[in-house]
Structures are given as structure tokens and as C-alpha cells.
Amino acid sequence: MHEGAIAQSVVEVLRDIKDQNGLLSITSATLKIGAISGVVVDALLFAFEAIQKEEDFIKDTKLNIIYVNVKARCSICGKTFEFDNTDDLVMICPDCQMPLAIINGKELEIVDVEGQ
Amino acid sequence: MKRIVVEKKILEKNDDIANSIRNLLDKNHIFSLNVMSSPGAGKTTLIERIVEALKPEYKIAAIDGDLDTQRDAQRIAALGIEAVQINTSGTCHLDSSMVQKALNDISLDLDLLIIENVGNLVCPASFYLGTHKNAVLISTPEGDDKVKKYPTMFNVADVVLINKMDIAQFVNFNVEKVENEIKELNPNAIIFKISAIKNEGLSEFINWIKKNIELLKHQ
Numbered sequence: 001m002h003e004g005a006i007a008q009s010v011v012e013v014l015r016d017i018k019d020q021n022g023l024l025s026i027t028s029a030t031l032k033i034g035a036i037s038g039v040v041v042d043a044l045l046f047a048f049e050a051i052q053k054e055e056d057f058i059k060d061t062k063l064n065i066i067y068v069n070v071k072a073r074c075s076i077c078g079k080t081f082e083f084d085n086t087d088d089l090v091m092i093c094p095d096c097q098m099p100l101a102i103i104n105g106k107e108l109e110i111v112d113v114e115g116q
Numbered sequence: 117m118k119r120i121v122v123e124k125k126i127l128e129k130n131d132d133i134a135n136s137i138r139n140l141l142d143k144n145h146i147f148s149l150n151v152m153s154s155p156g157a158g159k160t161t162l163i164e165r166i167v168e169a170l171k172p173e174y175k176i177a178a179i180d181g182d183l184d185t186q187r188d189a190q191r192i193a194a195l196g197i198e199a200v201q202i203n204t205s206g207t208c209h210l211d212s213s214m215v216q217k218a219l220n221d222i223s224l225d226l227d228l229l230i231i232e233n234v235g236n237l238v239c240p241a242s243f244y245l246g247t248h249k250n251a252v253l254i255s256t257p258e259g260d261d262k263v264k265k266y267p268t269m270f271n272v273a274d275v276v277l278i279n280k281m282d283i284a285q286f287v288n289f290n291v292e293k294v295e296n297e298i299k300e301l302n303p304n305a306i307i308f309k310i311s312a313i314k315n316e317g318l319s320e321f322i323n324w325i326k327k328n329i330e331l332l333k334h335q
Contacts, residue, residue: 002209002239009126021120031126038242038268086267090300099303102271108126108242114119 007047023115028062034107070105133212137246148229153253155235158279161312174227181210209239241269249274256289263297282311
């Protein structure tokens, strides 16, 4: 479970934002997590909760998660394909039989933060 | 209350260090390979075979990641190359700062750097180390259902090696199914079927490494 390390990185980014913007605490943060980022959302939230107990400035932070499905584009015909389920991933264009390029689904990002 | 638009990668610090590792490797014309698999798939044995095959022609070093012990680095060092062990003491993957630290102990007069990641098909896939290529190993006794279970890992692979082919028939491993699933998930991945322990099927993979070393040497 590497979500502990990911949660720690989230906290470090939040700490930088707090310091750079003269905030005392972070009330909420929105994260984008891609379906093939390798991160399990529940495990990340669990790990974040554990760190919250030790850090005052994130004690009341609410994490909002935007889960991003895998989306891929064919470089030949330009058609895009979205996959609701990672079990169904097929990275080949059904029309052109060429590899698809991933455009979404690998995200591990902090989108925005609210603080005071 | 203040709202701040951030749009930052969570692993930005890891990626920054990884990019500086990549620059260092490029500057020194060192081709680097990140070898990943579950525990026991044969990473260390594969690396031994690579070293045996390429040591007469090229200067090689290895970084071995494990939770504990010096065993892997000792096995690789026994072949007469420089091998540095990283003990992650509980962490299930290597990150770029660990590799950066290990690189301080290695002479950069090299052609090839092999990084043996911690045995794990999940976590190492999320951490870019700055290496040029990812080699993912899957071994036949693990079962032929693994590719779709670990889409992130097989998606980041440049090369997939199906290891322990010598016992595939005894463990009901459907190699065709696995190859098809890899192609579906990652059509750009190159697949090699090997037995590292018997040194079978490795010549094409070794040639692929050589080609990459030469490409980088002349850049």
C-alpha cells in the first residue's frame, strides 16, 4: 500500500500552499485521481485520515475526489474512447487497429484548495 | 476563506528529482532500466543473466531495492560489477530520492544502470525514477490472470518478460491469453518469453538492451 506515501505527498503540497499563501489551516482540497494512476481512493482517504491526527493545519481538511476514467485517442482517425471500467481497457482502435494514446486516467493531481 | 487554484501533481517532488536523475543519466550516456515484478518472479536472476551477457562489452552497475537484507546486491556484486542495495525498511516501492541517494555511491563511468525495484506489482508503477525504460516481469507460476488485475503496471511497461516458460506447462499457464491481454492493455509493449534460470529465450531481450545502450551512446 503506497497510498501512505501518496497521502504524505498530498500533505507536503498542502503545507507549501498554506505557507505560500499565509493560511493557518486548509479547509478543503480537491484531488483528481485517475483510474490507472495506481492509487486506490479509499486507501488514500484512509491514509490521509491517519496523518490528519498528527497535523493541526489539516485537522479539518475535507478531501474532494474527482475520479477520472481512462480516455484514449486514436492517432489515425482521432476518435476518442472512454472506459468506465479498467477491466474493459483495450488500447487498440477498433477501426484502425492502431494503438490508442492515453489522454486521461493517469492523473494524480491537486486541483484546488480552500483555506483560512 | 480563500480558494486557491493549484493544479499541481501530487508526486511533483518525486518527478522533479526523477527528471534530474534522467538528465544526469542522459548527460553521461547511461541507458537505464527499471525492472519491476511481484516478489519471486525472477528479477535478480534476470539481472544476473543480463550482467553475464553484457559485462564483456559494457560497464554496468545495479541498484537493488528491497525492504530488508543485502542479499540481492550481494548476488549481483558477485558477478564483479558495482551493486548498491537500498533498504526501504517497510516501504513497498522505490522513489526517486532513494535512487538519487544510491547514485551518489556509484561511479557514473557506465553504459548501463539496472534498477531492481521492490517486489510488488502495484506500488512501483506510480513512482517515476527517471529511468529510460520499464521492464516488467511476470512468471508463469503466478498464474495467467495477472495482466488485467494490475493494469497500471502493465500499462507503464516498455517491455514485458514472461519468465519461467520452462515450467509453464506444469502450472497451466496459458501464454497466448497473457500475450493477448498485454497487447490489449499496452499494444506498444515488446513481449519476450524467457526462462532466466535456464538462460533460454534471452538473446532478443539482450539485443534490445544493446540497441538502447548504443542509441544513447551516440546521442
